[in-house]
Structure formats: C-alpha cells, structure tokens
Amino acid sequence: MENKNPIQVAGRLFETLELLAEKGSLGLMEISSNLNLNKSTVHRVLNSLIYMGYARQNEGNGKYEPTFKIVDMSNKIMGKVDVVNIVRPHLRALMEITKETVHFVERDGIDAVYIDKVESFTNGIQMVSRIGSRIPLYCSGVGKAIAAQLSESEVQELWERSSIVRMTPYTITDYKQFKENLEEVRRRGYALDNEENETGVRCIAAGLIDHSGKVRYAFSISAPVNRMDNDRIQELSHYILDAKEQMESELRP
Incomplete structure (x- = not known):
C-alpha cells in the first residue's frame, strides 16, 4: 500500500471533512491553519464539499460545518453490517x-x-462513548480482550505501533505489565479496564471468535467505579461469559 495518497485532492477533501466532524464548526482561517493549506485551496475544497452536500456555511457566523449526509452514509454502512444484527x-x-x-x-x-x-x-448516567468513535486497544477492556487472542509477535507489533500515553493514573504503559495483564485475560476469559482509559469508569469485556476463527470483535459492560467493585465484577463475569458463548455460537457457521 502506498504511504502517499495517489489522489491528492481526495485526501484534502476527507481531511477537511474529518476536521469539521471533529471540531463541529470552523472558519476558513482555522481550517487553513489546522490542515496547513493555503486559503484558496481550502476554499475550493469547502465549495466542493458544499456542492456534494457534506458541508454548509452557517449564514449567521460564516463558519463551515458538516451536514448530516455523512451520518446518513454511516447509518447505511452500519445497516449492512450483519454482525450487529446478530449480536444486538x-x-x-x-x-x-x-x-x-x-x-x-x-x-x-x-x-x-x-x-x-x-x-x-435507569441510572441517569450516560457514557461519553458514541458509535463510530475509536478507542486504543492497549488501554481498554475491549482492546485487551482482543489482544489476548493475538500471537506474541502480533501483540508486540500492536504495542510498538501504538502511541503509549498515560490516559489516567491507572493506564498500563509498561510492555511487560501489559503482557502479564493479557495472560490474566486468557486465564479468566474476560478483560478488565480498571479506569485505564477514563477515570471513574470500569469495564469488563470479552472478545468474540468469528467464523474465521479470529477475534475481530469484542463487547463490554461499562459503569462508574462506585457500581463496579470486585464483587460486582465477579457477578458480571458470569453474564459476560454466558453472552460470549451464545454470540459465538451464532457467529460461527
């Protein structure tokens, strides 16, 4: 695979759209500065996005923002993902x-x-996660549930390619400790996120072996730490492992 986008204008279109999706609303100069592109280039890119219906210019403040067309596309893609219909x-x-x-x-x-x-x-507390957002494998319950099923060389490659950042005081940033943690996941059958990605939130997770025999998916139960002590984790582990068995039986041919 090429390291450089063979169609430069396509790269600029998607970089601009991704920036608008992340920031919500930006002026021409802000977009130009963020993407390190001159104003005339950004202006042409924005006009193209507007023409295709993916962006609009706010009449009130003159700033540019994404439309819901990308959400509609996302929903169509998600509707084709059979695995979601199976596990939901x-x-x-x-x-x-x-x-x-x-x-x-x-x-x-x-x-x-x-x-x-x-x-x-029921508890009045909503998680900040949203469909389509990303979470690093090295510091999440779902990530460790997947990583535990990888080979030693794949785990090392995952670690080396990741930007290891201490997201919270509890984030594992030592490779030896990470591997030891994965051994615990393999032994128990489920993974834990002990406030490693977000302070105040614990998760219990399990990976799913699909029809190809690989762990491509994972699921988790998340809750504030005051409802996720060790006794609660032990209780939830039974539900997690039962659900894992049921879902895997449907994902396999």
Missing part, C-alpha cells in the same frame, strides 16, 4: 439484566471502533 439482541439482553451500558466494537488496526451501543438510562 444479546447486547440488549445483557443491558436489561445488568442495568448497565453495553458496547460492541470491531478491531481496526491498533484501535477498536464502536459499532453498537445499548445505553442504560
């Missing part, structure tokens, strides 16, 4: 029995991407 009833059942938020992710390189989420509204 199990995710919902898991949420209903635990009264906690349940996430479902797919591995994408060194990250996991949220492709489904069943929010629990």
